[in-house]
Amino acid sequence: MPGKARIYVCGPTVYDFAHLGHIRCYVVFDVLVRHLRASGLEVLYVRNVTDVDDKIIKRSAELGQEPLALAARFTESYREDLQRVFCLAPDVEPKVSEHIDDIVALIERLIARGSAYASEGDVYFKVETFPEYGKLSHRKVADMEFGASGRVGDGEDKKKQHPADFALWKAAKAGEPSWPSPWGPGRPGWHIECSAMCMRHLGDSFDIHGGGLDLVFPHHENEIAQSEAATGKQLSKLWVHNGFIEVNKEKMSKSLGNFFTARECFKLVEPEALRYFVLTTHYRAPLALDWSVGPAGEVSGFPQIEECERRVEYLYTTRQRIAAIAESTLAPDGAVEPELRDAAAKLARALDDDLNMPAALAVAAELLRRSNDFADLAARKPAKLNLPTLRAIRAGLAALSTQLGLGLDDGAAFLRRVRTRRANARGMNEADVEAKIAARIAARKNREFARADELRAELTALGVELMDSPDATTWRLP
RNA sequence: GGUGCCGUAGCCAAGCGGUUAGGCAAUGGUUUGCAAAACCAUCACACACCGGUUCGAAUCCGGUCGGCACCUCCA
Numbered sequence A: 001m002p003g004k005a006r007i008y009v010c011g012p013t014v015y016d017f018a019h020l021g022h023i024r025c026y027v028v029f030d031v032l033v034r035h036l037r038a039s040g041l042e043v044l045y046v047r048n049v050t051d052v053d054d055k056i057i058k059r060s061a062e063l064g065q066e067p068l069a070l071a072a073r074f075t076e077s078y079r080e081d082l083q084r085v086f087c088l089a090p091d092v093e094p095k096v097s098e099h100i101d102d103i104v105a106l107i108e109r110l111i112a113r114g115s116a117y118a119s120e121g122d123v124y125f126k127v128e129t130f131p132e133y134g135k136l137s138h139r140k141v142a143d144m145e146f147g148a149s150g151r152v153g154d155g156e157d158k159k160k161q162h163p164a165d166f167a168l169w170k171a172a173k174a175g176e177p178s179w180p181s182p183w184g185p186g187r188p189g190w191h192i193e194c195s196a197m198c199m200r201h202l203g204d205s206f207d208i209h210g211g212g213l214d215l216v217f218p219h220h221e222n223e224i225a226q227s228e229a230a231t232g233k234q235l236s237k238l239w240v241h242n243g244f245i246e247v248n249k250e251k252m253s254k255s256l257g258n259f260f261t262a263r264e265c266f267k268l269v270e271p272e273a274l275r276y277f278v279l280t281t282h283y284r285a286p287l288a289l290d291w292s293v294g295p296a297g298e299v300s301g302f303p304q305i306e307e308c309e310r311r312v313e314y315l316y317t318t319r320q321r322i323a324a325i326a327e328s329t330l331a332p333d334g335a336v337e338p339e340l341r342d343a344a345a346k347l348a349r350a351l352d353d354d355l356n357m358p359a360a361l362a363v364a365a366e367l368l369r370r371s372n373d374f375a376d377l378a379a380r381k382p383a384k385l386n387l388p389t390l391r392a393i394r395a396g397l398a399a400l401s402t403q404l405g406l407g408l409d410d411g412a413a414f415l416r417r418v419r420t421r422r423a424n425a426r427g428m429n430e431a432d433v434e435a436k437i438a439a440r441i442a443a444r445k446n447r448e449f450a451r452a453d454e455l456r457a458e459l460t461a462l463g464v465e466l467m468d469s470p471d472a473t474t475w476r477l478p
Numbered sequence B: 001g002g003u004g005c006c007g008u009a010g011c012c013a014a015g016c017g018g019u020u021a022g023g024c025a026a027u028g029g030u031u032u033g034c035a036a037a038a039c040c041a042u043c044a045c046a047c048a049c050c051g052g053u054u055c056g057a058a059u060c061c062g063g064u065c066g067g068c069a070c071c072u073c074c075a
Helices: A020-038 A054-063 A067-084 A100-112 A192-202 A213-231 A262-268 A271-279 A303-323 A343-352 A357-380 A387-404 A411-425 A430-445 A449-461
Strands: A004-009 A042-047 A116-119 A122-125 A166-171 A186-188 A206-212 A236-242 A245-247 A287-289 A299-301 A465-468 A473-476
Touching: A004 A020, A004 A192, A020 A042, A020 A067, A020 A206, A020 A236, A020 A245, A020 A262, A020 A271, A020 A343, A020 A387, A042 A192, A054 A067, A067 A262, A100 A116, A100 A122, A100 A166, A100 A192, A100 A213, A122 A213, A166 A213, A186 A192, A192 A206, A192 A213, A206 A213, A213 A236, A262 A271, A262 A299, A271 A303, A271 A357, A299 A303, A303 A357, A303 A387, A303 A411, A343 A357, A343 A387, A357 A387, A411 A430, A411 A473, A430 A449, A430 A473, A449 A465
Parallel strands: A004 A042, A004 A206, A206 A236, A245 A287
Antiparallel strands: A116 A122, A122 A166, A166 A186, A465 A473
16 A cells, blocks of 8 residues: 555563563664654554463462453553653554454454364364465474473363464463353463454554564464465565564573563663664664673663663753754855755665664764764854754754654753762762852852862762853763 | 574674775864863774685675574563
8 A cells, every 4th residue: 555554563461561672672663653654654553462361360360460450550551661762652552352352253264264173162273274384484384393492281282183273262261361252251362362453453464564573483473374364365564573682692581581671771771762772773683781780789770771871962962052053143045065964864764774773873973973063163153154054954853853763852851860860879969069060150250260170170070070161061970 | 303593893783796884982183261062083994714606795605613593471
């Protein structure tokens, strides 16, 4: 469908807080959606919430909270976390619990076509009826070692006709949430919910289906089998999978327990720094995470993400400098350097190339560098600069927001928050610093430079970075 | 056993057969009452190893070594 893009992204199973892996995934697809929209496409973005699932039931039993209530609580926390990293809300956010009818109808359709069979209250997809099975993950059923992960339980295998068959519907056990169905009370198996929801909201065939690399098999392979067996149409034209965050060269995952929740990270760095961090690596490549440990053995920081945070500070500081330039001081007309004139287009070109976010950041780096150069000159020889160039810079900076979702915060608030957080982390009192700065300003006014330098030295020793400008002194904590 | 992915200068990281990727760190400079920030320059003819194809290879092909992931919990 020209001019339109229909996108389905596999959303979280809401039994716990979002971790960095989730953040990466949804930031990547957020950049994709923003970029496609900025390119003029009308995007319909659907991202589900899986609120009916074995893990939710298990967690629910552990915490003594009703499964759907538990799911609702973590759904809310996900939304908050994603909002904090400036992810746009999807246009539709379907929940499994609200699509049971669609799921049952799809299963019935598969049974009618001979692609699925009921067995003791369960329903299984009959993999041998779908000859293309394995086309996404490059697997052949004959080559697979069934149960290689040692996680097959439940005596499910006895109810299956073939070990590769997978559950579409699971009969409810005592005390589990269940819905009525032609095969008795039960709940959907993992996989079928996404088929039902994406087809409900995007049709039998759509443009992009995405998710984490770990969903390629079995989740997406099974979605293809279920959906295409039912409709005879290609489910998605394109499959997009983001790589993992790695910890000590291993995948960050719930099962390994080596994950950081978004909320833990938000205490140590600005959420937008996390977003920037995701952009530093191509979406398909692994993203290695390091952290530093404090005296008590606690996680004290994330060096790479802190570097990203400084880049975001640089972005906001640059924006402030550009915003402060008075248009009336510049020449009204003049040529614009191609690098500035084309910044937004170059950004778009980088993202057109398989969503090359690091290449986009390289464009951003040049734009910011030249913007600061412009701001330096604006303070000294504004008549040499021209208004069209200033407008080009502002357009370029705006493109960083529309294309990459960077710089959407209030800059002053961002910078103040970062400073306060660092001050608190170092046990510094901001008011004391401000008082010293005021004393230094007074000393400078009286041309008592020795005293002023003494105060500067004290502040420097505290780690304070002072910036004198003709009309004010500002400070930051690097 | 099967199937994918990866190995780029001190660190992070683009690159998809031929023109500087970029960032961080470090060093020198411009600027400043002194600084910081910012900007400029250098570090950078780097691409795991061994062969091959080509006028030309980080990029293609074959092999070796090392690392990772998936083969029904995972973003």
